Amino acid sequence: MFFALTDDQREFGTAVTTYLAERFDLEAVRGVVEDPAGDGNPAALWKAAAEQGWLAVTVPEEHDGLGLGLIEAQVIARSLGAGVAPGPWRGTVLAAEAIRLAGSPEQQAAWLPKLASGEAVGAFSLRANRTAVEYATVADVVVLRDGDGLVLVERGGFSTEPVGSYDGTTRLAAVHAEKGEALPGGAAALAELTARATVLVASDLAGVAREAITRTVAYDREREQFGVPVGSFQAIKHALADLHVGVTMAEHAVLYAAHAVDTGADGADLAVAVAKAKASDAALAATAAMIQYHGGIGYTWEHEAHLFYKRAKRLVGQYGDADAQRERIATLTIG
Amino acid sequence: MDLTYTEAEEEFRRELRTWLGANIPDEWTRPGFWEALGDDESFRVRRDWERDKALAGFAGIEWPTEFGGRGGTPGMKAIYDEETVRAHAPRTVNPLGLAFLAPTVMAIGSDAQKKEIVGPLLRNEVIWCQGFSEPGAGSDLAALATKGVRDGDDFVVNGQKVWTTNAVHGDKIFTMVRTEPGSQRHRGISMLLIDMHQDGVDARPLKQMSGASEFGEVFFDDARVAATDVLGEIGDGWRTAMLLLSFERGASGIGQYTEFRRQYDEIVEVARTLGRDTDPVIRGRLAKVLTELECLRLHAMHVLTQVEQGRDLGFEASMTKLQWSETFQDLWEVHDDVLGEDATLDSLGDLDLRPLHAQAMWSRSVTIWGGSSQVQRTITAERVLGLPR
Numbered sequence: 001m002f003f004a005l006t007d008d009q010r011e012f013g014t015a016v017t018t019y020l021a022e023r024f025d026l027e028a029v030r031g032v033v034e035d036p037a038g039d040g041n042p043a044a045l046w047k048a049a050a051e052q053g054w055l056a057v058t059v060p061e062e063h064d065g066l067g068l069g070l071i072e073a074q075v076i077a078r079s080l081g082a083g084v085a086p087g088p089w090r091g092t093v094l095a096a097e098a099i100r101l102a103g104s105p106e107q108q109a110a111w112l113p114k115l116a117s118g119e120a121v122g123a124f125s126l127r128a129n130r131t132a133v134e135y136a137t138v139a140d141v142v143v144l145r146d147g148d149g150l151v152l153v154e155r156g157g158f159s160t161e162p163v164g165s166y167d168g169t170t171r172l173a174a175v176h177a178e179k180g181e182a183l184p185g186g187a188a189a190l191a192e193l194t195a196r197a198t199v200l201v202a203s204d205l206a207g208v209a210r211e212a213i214t215r216t217v218a219y220d221r222e223r224e225q226f227g228v229p230v231g232s233f234q235a236i237k238h239a240l241a242d243l244h245v246g247v248t249m250a251e252h253a254v255l256y257a258a259h260a261v262d263t264g265a266d267g268a269d270l271a272v273a274v275a276k277a278k279a280s281d282a283a284l285a286a287t288a289a290m291i292q293y294h295g296g297i298g299y300t301w302e303h304e305a306h307l308f309y310k311r312a313k314r315l316v317g318q319y320g321d322a323d324a325q326r327e328r329i330a331t332l333t334i335g
Numbered sequence: 336m337d338l339t340y341t342e343a344e345e346e347f348r349r350e351l352r353t354w355l356g357a358n359i360p361d362e363w364t365r366p367g368f369w370e371a372l373g374d375d376e377s378f379r380v381r382r383d384w385e386r387d388k389a390l391a392g393f394a395g396i397e398w399p400t401e402f403g404g405r406g407g408t409p410g411m412k413a414i415y416d417e418e419t420v421r422a423h424a425p426r427t428v429n430p431l432g433l434a435f436l437a438p439t440v441m442a443i444g445s446d447a448q449k450k451e452i453v454g455p456l457l458r459n460e461v462i463w464c465q466g467f468s469e470p471g472a473g474s475d476l477a478a479l480a481t482k483g484v485r486d487g488d489d490f491v492v493n494g495q496k497v498w499t500t501n502a503v504h505g506d507k508i509f510t511m512v513r514t515e516p517g518s519q520r521h522r523g524i525s526m527l528l529i530d531m532h533q534d535g536v537d538a539r540p541l542k543q544m545s546g547a548s549e550f551g552e553v554f555f556d557d558a559r560v561a562a563t564d565v566l567g568e569i570g571d572g573w574r575t576a577m578l579l580l581s582f583e584r585g586a587s588g589i590g591q592y593t594e595f596r597r598q599y600d601e602i603v604e605v606a607r608t609l610g611r612d613t614d615p616v617i618r619g620r621l622a623k624v625l626t627e628l629e630c631l632r633l634h635a636m637h638v639l640t641q642v643e644q645g646r647d648l649g650f651e652a653s654m655t656k657l658q659w660s661e662t663f664q665d666l667w668e669v670h671d672d673v674l675g676e677d678a679t680l681d682s683l684g685d686l687d688l689r690p691l692h693a694q695a696m697w698s699r700s701v702t703i704w705g706g707s708s709q710v711q712r713t714i715t716a717e718r719v720l721g722l723p724r
Contacts, residue, residue, distance in 0.1 A: 001410055001643060002337040003636035071336065217720050232723040237716035238709065244720055245654050249630035256633050259336045274629045277622070326622035327615070333625055334603050334612050 005075065005255070012057070012072055016079035019048050024085065026304050032086045033168030033307065040086045040171035041121070041138050049089055050118025059096050063112035069262040070196055074203035074254055081207025084307045086169045088121050088135035090204070094197050095122025098143040101192060102150055102185035111141055111152075125175070126194060126319070136160045136173040144177060150186030150193075153177045167314040169307060195261045195272045198319040202276045203254045205283035205315050209247045212283075212290040212308045213240065220293055236293055243286050250275070250282040270332045277325035283312040338636065344410045348418060354391055355422035358384070364423040367690035374540075374548050378504050381425040386459040388424075395437070395457050402441055403454045409642045413635070416590025420597070431500060432456045432463030436509050436566075438582040439575065443567055452528075464531070464538075466496040466510030466553060467576070473498075474710050476511070477520040477573070481555060483512040483527060488562055490514060490527060492535070492555040498704065502538040502551030505531050509579075510555075511572055524572035526579075528564040535559060545696035583652045583705070588635030591659050595628055595666060598694065602666070606673045608686065620669045627662040634658055650718040653711040660701040661708060667695040 005013075024045050032040050049055050057073050059065020066072075073093060080089060096115040099107055114120035123139035125132075130144055140155045157180055160173040183189075217240060220231030230236060257275035260268035287309040291298040298305040316322065340348070362368055369377050388394055397412040398404020405411070427433060433456065440452045455461045472478040481494025492512055499508070508529050515523025531538060535558030540548035567575035603621065606612040638655065641648055670691060671678040681689055702708040716722045 001340060001413075001636060001639050003633065003640045004336075004644075006336075213720075217722060221721065221723060229723045231716075234713065237720075237722050238712040240720055240722065241712035241715035242657075244715060245657050248654060249627070249634060249658065252633035252637055253626075253630055256636075259338070270629070274626050277626050278630060323619060326619045326626070329622035329625055330618035334606070334618060334621060 003252075003256070005071070009072055009075055012054075013075040013079045015052055016054065016076055017082065019052070020079070020083035020085055023048070024083065026084070026307070029084050029086065029169060029307060030304075036164070036168060039138050040169075041088055041135065042086065045085065045087050046118060046121075049087065054089060055092055055096075055118050056116035058093060058100070059112050059116040060100065063100075063108060063116060065096075065112065065116040070199055070258040071255070071262055073196075074199055074258045077200045077203035078207035078210075078251075078254070081204030081311070082211040084169045084208065084211075084304075084311050086171075088123065088138060090197075090200055091124045091134045091136075091139065092118075092120075092122035094124035094193070094200065095139075095141060095143045097196055098124060098150055098183060098186075098189065098193055099152065102183035102189035103152070104184050107152060107181070107183065114140070123175075124197070126190070126197065130177070131174040132163050132165070132172040133160075133175050135171050136175045137162060137171055142175055142177070143183070144175060144180070146180075146182065146186070148187045148190070150183040150190070151177065151180040152183055153180035165314060167310040169311050170314065192261070194319060195257075195268065198272050198276050199254060199257050199261060201315050201318045202250075202257065202272075202279035205279040205312060206247065206250045206254050208308050208312050208315070209243075209250060209279070209283040209286040212286040212305075212312075213243050213247055215304070216240065216286075216290045216293045223295075230293070230295075239289060240293070243282070243289055246278075246282045247286055250279040253278045270329060273320075273325040273328040273332065276320065277322045277329065280316040280322040280325070284316055287312045340410050340414065341408075344408060344414055347407065347411045348414045351393055351415060351418050352422070354388075354393060355418060355424060358387070358391075359422055359424060363425065367687060367693075369425065370547070370690060370693050375504075377425075378428055378501070382428045382459050382462070382504075384425060385427060385429070389458045395433075395453075398437070398441070398453075398457075402437075402449065403457050409639055413589045413639050417593050420590045420593040428501065428504070429456060429459055429462055431465040431509075432461075435465065435579045435582055436463050439566060439579040442578065443575070448528075448566065461506045462501060462504055464499050464501055464505035464508040464553070466499060466508045466512075466529070468498045469495060470497055474707055476576070479511055479513060479524070481510070481512050482516075483514040483525065483560075484516070485514070485562065486559075489559045490525075490562055492527065492529065492558040492560060494555050496553040496555075497541075498550050499538070499553050500550045502553050503540050503548070505538060505553075507531055508536075508553060509566060511576060514572075515570055518570075521573040523570055524576075525569045526566045526572040526575045527560045528566060529555075529558060529560045533558060543696075544699065545693055547693070581652075583656075588631055588638060588655055588659060591663075592628060592632040592635060595631070595659075595663055599625060599628060599666060601691070602670045602673060605670070605686065605691070609673065609683070611673050611675075617669075617673055620672055624662065624666050624669050627658070627665065631658050631662055650714055653706070653714040653719070656706060657708060657711045657715070663701055664698045667698040670695055 053066055054076050056065040057068050061067040099111050115122050120140040121138050123133050123136045123142040126145045128145050137160045142153050144151050158175050158177040163172040165172050223230050253275040257271040260271040290305045297303050395404030396407045396415045400406040437453050440448050469479050483490035483492045508531055510527050510529050512527050514525040535556050537554040540551040542548050611617050677683055
């Protein structure tokens with residue numbers, strides 16, 4: 001029995017966390033948030049993602065990728081979530097996953113090496129109305145839902161219309177595609193792609209949630225009221241303890257879901273729904289608590305709590321919110 | 336990631352399954368069988384069965400063979416927990432002895448204690464009780480007042496313990512006793528191993544809200560115990576107790592998951608029977624519990640992994656306790672929600688609800704005993720998160 005990350009897998013997360021701490025901290029994130037007209041894709045961060053293999057993680061080796069699994073990808077997603085990092089990482093990885101799973105050999109040869117190297121930016125959406133697609137504005141290639149299947153559209157074949165969002169750690173746009181080419185295996189791959197996308201979002205949420213707790217604990221150890229640290233009050237201790245348990249369970253659930261999808265395990269559908277439901281609830285609770293247990297300062301624009309809260313708010317709705325996941329769980333276990 | 340067991344572990348599973356299949360009568364698997372039997376008869380039947388199981392080699396799974404254990408792996412213990420639940424094996428009659436006393440004796444007991452305590456415990460020749468809580472010392476164990484006064488080679492013990500599991504069936508009791516007159520809090524306490532079959536010890540049953548009497552109270556009135564019958568050093572009982580409680584490990588979470596998941600499936604069946612399985616509120620409540628149950632299963636796998644890797648789990652046991660006990664309680668809340676206004680009835684049509692009610696009532700206790708949820712949250716906040724005391 002080994003239900004844990006290997007040292008190599010853990011290393012991906014450490015690399016992302018270290019890079020963000022040293023080179024793209026919350027001040028840098030704030031720079032993106034406070035420049036809503038900017039493209040939200042800082043060049044240095046994108047370069048790091050390319051050079052360090054964060055984009056190549058799931059691309060097969062024959063297409064210049066690392067040939068690793070969703071397990072490794074979710075490690076990266078979690079660290080990016082913890083850093084509330086902007087940028088089209090997830091869209092690029094998922095566009096590549098769609099092409100890997102559903103594309104023709106020609107489509108794979110044309111796009112996978114470029115997406116793995118960061119030469120091309122990808123965007124990905126399964127929403128039928130093609131609105132609020134992450135980073136479509138900077139994408140070289142978008143993979144979109146087209147009826148029961150998927151369509152691939154190159155830059156020049158689509159136009160974008162920015163959509164504002166109070167989550168400033170991303171950029172969203174409606175996509176209008178004039179022409180495109182079908183991914184031949186699109187319909188068959190839809191379920192697995194949905195699962196993979198859901199796990200990556202759940203993992204980002206788990207990262208957001210863990211960081212929200214860590215920062216809140218650090219603050220409440222120092223902040224004094226009534227002559228003592230507010231973290232010594234039992235009302236706060238018990239709430240943070242429950243959040244710690246909840247986030248830990250979400251981390252377990254995301255890890256298992258990634259493994260189950262990678263291995264095609266029985267019950268992978270259930271595992272994904274459990275992971276997204278739990279991570280969504282944990283992230284909302286942890287980021288709301290982050291505001292509350294910082295007191296008034298937590299409600300200010302200057303404080304970072306709202307960056308975490310708003311990112312969580314946006315991501316919990318992606319690929320089905322907690323209630324939608326629970327209905328899925330009910331369908332799978334009750335009928 | 337490797338979520339499989341080794342071939343040796345799977346072989347153990349097959350052997351155990353075969354033995355359980357041949358040694359558990361069908362009627363034992365019927366809902367309500369044990370409740371209908373009554374506390375005393377249930378205890379007697381289970382005590383004998385568990386002894387036979389030990390003699391067949393299916394006890395002390397992960398204990399060293401020199402102590403009469405099987406010398407198995409942590410994975411085998413997890414398999415044991417899972418398979419015994421799956422087969423509807425009866426609950427152990429020696430839970431405190433097996434989980435806490437024996438590992439502590441193996442760790443710090445004298446050679447004589449290792450020989451005299453562990454083997455007989457494993458074969459149910461001696462049923463052990465735990466004498467920790469008192470009327471004035473529940474969550475605050477260090478407030479205990481039971482006194483032991485030295486008299487020649489003995490201690491003479493006076494005081495009262497309460498919430499003692501199996502009090503009326505117990506043979507011996509490992510007891511936290513204040514042996515230094517006037518000592519305060521954690522100091523001056525010894526863990527004495529007291530024979531319950533003497534005039535100075537009186538055990539009485541306590542009737543629980545479920546109607547059962549699994550626990551009781553124990554009165555010491557000039558009870559005698561040899562000064563050599565101490566586990567650890569005299570006056571160092573607090574350290575012994577902390578070591579003892581540290582053996583509460585989450586690996587059994589796999590057994591708990593198996594049990595609770597079966598109960599979840601039973602509750603779903605009740606919902607179907609009543610046509611409540613299409614109610615969106617009930618579906619959402621059930622799914623939320625199932626989410627927590629799955630998390631419990633994964634957490635148990637995580638704990639097993641850490642144990643196999645030889646890592647110290649620190650205070651993670653508090654998280655394990657919170658996750659299983661709160662989830663179990665919520666599971667039975669959902670059961671009542673499914674029944675709606677008929678939740679308190681003894682039966683509904685052909686459906687006998689009393690065995691289900693017994694579980695629902697029991698669920699109110701699990702967030703209290705073994706360290707209440709409030710105590711576990713405080714431990715988690717202070718020892719894991721590092722919040723100030």
